[in-house]
Amino acid sequence: MVEAVGVHKSYGGNLVVKGIDLTVRKGEVMCLLGPSGSGKSTFLRCINHLEKIDAGTIRVAGELVGYREHRGRLHELKDAEIAERRAGIGMVFQQFNLFPHMTVLQNLTEAPVLVRREKPAAARERAHELLARVGLSDKAGAYPRSLSGGQQQRVAIARALNMRPGLMLFDEPTSALDPELVGEVLDVMRDLAADGMTMIVVTHEIAFAREVADTVTFMDDGVVVESGPPAEVLGNPQHPRTQAFLAKVL
């Protein structure tokens, strides 16, 4: 579902992603760990067309990010094509970024109707199913400001899912939450993983990674230092930088 080869990204002259290779298969969950500033968010943003990479390639569902292949040639995507590709990838941020002037239901139906050109009734019907799934059936008419952080983040996940993405990217989805609200969001993500969604999750929740991830990838200073099953990377880390990081967060 995601294949990155030799991905480089710099801001100005500052190289922050320095040759990342990784593969996430359909239905797999990859947890991405690493210290602040190691390039995790930048890498996720590159997958989702929010940043343009300087070198290397990223494929999502076989398609080259940023390009369309036609008769053996590569054409840079136009804005409308980028929007279409991005519509197939759900992204959930640390700050929930809900539309504050819309109800929960409107938050969920806006993009499917405007971007996917779905019938409003169909988008609404699925929205209600998704709200039930994240435990917020009673909040369809509520405004984001009346919800707790955990509820807002669950709405943000449901909103992303209502685009019927083939891939979900999570960038520290529980880092802005009060500790007692973290569990309800992780429960939703666990449920999603069990349902077969392909996910890349940047997180500091080691217990979640150990339980849910198929692969744990540890990044530091713009490179993948170590990657493998949670039991190996978390239980028996080989690299000193992974060991030092885990000693701090565990």
Ligand code: ADP
């Ligand atoms: P992480 O998510 O692992 O904390 P980031 O990807 O956010 O790391 O950042 C990696 C590095 O890139 C940091 O040094 C950060 O300051 C820098 N950086 C991130 N975004 C930008 C930007 N838009 N412009 C310039 N520098 C950036």
Ligand code: MG
């Ligand atoms: Mg980040």
